[in-house]
Amino acid sequence: MLFSGEEIVSVLTDLGITHVVWIPDTSLGLWESALEESPGFDLLRVCREGEAWPLAAGLMVGGKTPILMMQTTGLFESGDALRNIVFDLKLPVIAIIGARNWMNPDSQDTAKTFAEPILQAWGLEYQIVEDPSDKPKVAEWLGRCLKMNKPGIVLLAE
Amino acid sequence: MDSSNSNSQAGMPLRSALSVLANARQAEDVVITNQGSSRVWPLIAQHPLDFHLNPSTMGGAIPFGVGIALAQPQREVIVLTGDGSLLMSMGSLVTVMAAGCNNLTIVLLDNNIYDVTGGQKTAASDLKNDYHGLARSVGFPTVDSFNDLAGWTEGVTRFLQSQGPRFAWLQVDPALADDMKTIQEPMDEQLSRIGHELGC
Numbered sequence: 001m002l003f004s005g006e007e008i009v010s011v012l013t014d015l016g017i018t019h020v021v022w023i024p025d026t027s028l029g030l031w032e033s034a035l036e037e038s039p040g041f042d043l044l045r046v047c048r049e050g051e052a053w054p055l056a057a058g059l060m061v062g063g064k065t066p067i068l069m070m071q072t073t074g075l076f077e078s079g080d081a082l083r084n085i086v087f088d089l090k091l092p093v094i095a096i097i098g099a100r101n102w103m104n105p106d107s108q109d110t111a112k113t114f115a116e117p118i119l120q121a122w123g124l125e126y127q128i129v130e131d132p133s134d135k136p137k138v139a140e141w142l143g144r145c146l147k148m149n150k151p152g153i154v155l156l157a158e
Numbered sequence: 159m160d161s162s163n164s165n166s167q168a169g170m171p172l173r174s175a176l177s178v179l180a181n182a183r184q185a186e187d188v189v190i191t192n193q194g195s196s197r198v199w200p201l202i203a204q205h206p207l208d209f210h211l212n213p214s215t216m217g218g219a220i221p222f223g224v225g226i227a228l229a230q231p232q233r234e235v236i237v238l239t240g241d242g243s244l245l246m247s248m249g250s251l252v253t254v255m256a257a258g259c260n261n262l263t264i265v266l267l268d269n270n271i272y273d274v275t276g277g278q279k280t281a282a283s284d285l286k287n288d289y290h291g292l293a294r295s296v297g298f299p300t301v302d303s304f305n306d307l308a309g310w311t312e313g314v315t316r317f318l319q320s321q322g323p324r325f326a327w328l329q330v331d332p333a334l335a336d337d338m339k340t341i342q343e344p345m346d347e348q349l350s351r352i353g354h355e356l357g358c
Binding site: 019042046048050051052053054055058059060061062080081083085088090091 | 209211215219220222224226228247250252253357358
């Protein structure tokens with residue numbers, strides 16, 4: 001994993017995140033204790049990723065600054081919720097999407113195959129983070145999205 | 159217009175059931191509607207803290223309400239959802255409890271059909287669902303069931319004043335066909351209005 005739990009907590013805290021809405025996978029899940037123990041924001045668990053987008057929307061309408069975390073498979077599962085919140089309600093949700101098997105060049109995982117095409121189909125701007133030298137891009141990209149009030153995705157290589 | 163549907167069950171007239179809630183709702187409460195209720199509620203009540211999540215993703219109203227409730231813990235948030243929507247996101251009841259938002263009320267408007275698409279059966283229509291037991295099993299401290307207007311009218315205030323989060327299962331008739339034609343306030347205007355009312 002490119003980021004330790006403490007590193008990602010530091011990034012999110014600096015961004016002013018108030019809530020992390022997530023369903024972990026084996027990689028993102030390594031951050032659980034750090035996210036949970038962070039005094040700067042609350043960690044919210046949902047039962048399926050389709051709940052995460054409207055929950056984040058409610059937080060935003062209520063004046064908070066959430067971020068979603070899920071695996072690419074969860075992104076696929078929650079497509080209609082994404083469509084509704086980002087395009088019908090036009091709420092600038094930001095998310096870190098764990099890109100399953102991205103670091104495995106030989107992987108035939110279709111979750112890897114479809115990650116970028118799906119984001120492109122939704123017209124969502126995204127930043128791929130796949131190398132340690134990319135790490136500053138997470139704060140830069142998400143910070144820019146928040147500042148410009150636009151949705152944005154970090155596709156975080158796993 | 160006739161609201162009967164061969165797939166539906168006998169219940170309270172929807173407009174009447176919603177009127178009871180509109181009368182009991184406190185001025186500072188947020189009310190979130192969805193699907194069928196988003197068409198009918200505006201015919202009964204117009205309040206700055208109403209939010210009609212339509213267009214929506216089915217099953218989205220409850221998590222949306224959780225978000226508002228967490229962001230605005232000083233307010234009560236009432237979410238109206240249909241049985242078809244709840245069936246698409248049963249886990250959202252668990253999410254409510256996990257989030258610990260005691261200022262949330264869910265009112266399930268159970269007409270036993272997909273009303274907005276023309277009255278088709280849901281997967282649950284021929285089953286004896288116990289939504290009361292479902293909510294109780296995930297830990298809702300207040301769960302109530304109402305299948306007639308007199309009981310709902312008599313019980314609504316006590317229900318809303320009970321320990322949250324709360325879950326009420328209302329058996330209702332399908333909406334009147336003309337009521338489903340309601341033209342809704344545009345989403346951007348709704349967002350602007352409720353954001354202003356919530357002080358955001």
